[in-house]
Amino acid sequence: MTDEGPLVLPMVYGIDDDTMYLHGAIANSLLGAGADHEICATVTIVDGLVFAKTPFNHSMNYRSVVVRGRARIIAGEDEARRALRIITDHIVPTWDTLRPPTANDIRATRVVALPLAEMSAKIRSGGAGNFPEDENERYWTGHVPVSMVVGAPVTNVDAHVSVPDAIAALSGTDLHSRQTR
Numbered sequence: 608m609t610d611e612g613p614l615v616l617p618m619v620y621g622i623d624d625d626t627m628y629l630h631g632a633i634a635n636s637l638l639g640a641g642a643d644h645e646i647c648a649t650v651t652i653v654d655g656l657v658f659a660k661t662p663f664n665h666s667m668n669y670r671s672v673v674v675r676g677r678a679r680i681i682a683g684e685d686e687a688r689r690a691l692r693i694i695t696d697h698i699v700p701t702w703d704t705l706r707p708p709t710a711n712d713i714r715a716t717r718v719v720a721l722p723l724a725e726m727s728a729k730i731r732s733g734g735a736g737n738f739p740e741d742e743n744e745r746y747w748t749g750h751v752p753v754s755m756v757v758g759a760p761v762t763n764v765d766a767h768v769s770v771p772d773a774i775a776a777l778s779g780t781d782l783h784s785r786q787t788r
């Protein structure tokens with residue numbers, strides 16, 4: 608909840624054993640408003656579209672998680688740096704191969720820890736659940752897998768070096784199939 612009312616924003620995250628980390632600029636109004644308050648974070652992956660014999664039974668295949676808890680602002684530089692590494696490497700492990708953020712960079716960033724104490728996960732997979740009375744109806748029914756495939760890297764003019772192996776290796780990867788947390 609912000610001063611202007613309820614607000615939900617997409618964000619990247621990282622997961623430690625029992626903590627989810629989020630980050631944003633100090634000016635970010637949502638993270639500022641969430642500090643030391645109960646917040647809710649959700650993660651959703653759409654794996655497929657499910658078509659039934661009646662729109663009433665259409666569905667989606669998905670994996671989703673809902674986390675609720677009290678957000679804690681990370682105050683110390685060491686803990687913030689560790690959390691930012693976890694967030695960064697959750698996408699692609701690049702933290703160790705790049706110029707580390709300066710102390711000023713860290714100070715300009717709000718890092719929030721959310722305990723993974725209260726959370727739920729839901730998964731749906733497979734085909735449509737049609738009503739028994741529709742058994743003999745002649746409509747197509749089934750499911751269409753959905754994926755998110757990584758394209759080829761596009762190099763900045765100020766890159767000065769070739770594409771790192773870890774990034775080049777991403778091309779063609781289906782992010783939905785990556786083993787991640």
Ligand SMILES: Cc1cc2nc3c(=O)[nH]c(=O)nc-3n(C[C@H](O)[C@H](O)[C@H](O)COP(=O)(O)OP(=O)(O)OC[C@H]3O[C@@H](n4cnc5c(N)ncnc54)[C@H](O)[C@@H]3O)c2cc1C
Pocket residue numbers: 614616617618619620629630631632634635636637
């Ligand atoms: C995949 C993805 C990952 C992201 N990861 C992060 C992250 O880890 N950390 C981070 O700080 N930001 C992240 N962002 C950007 C984030 O969603 C916000 O846009 C950003 O934090 C804006 O903050 P703000 O304080 O400038 O805007 P605010 O002042 O909070 O927003 C002002 C208004 O702008 C509108 N608005 C803001 N953001 C969006 C949006 N994304 N889409 C549509 N309308 C919007 C809303 O109406 C909001 O009320 C991510 C965005 C995407 C799509």
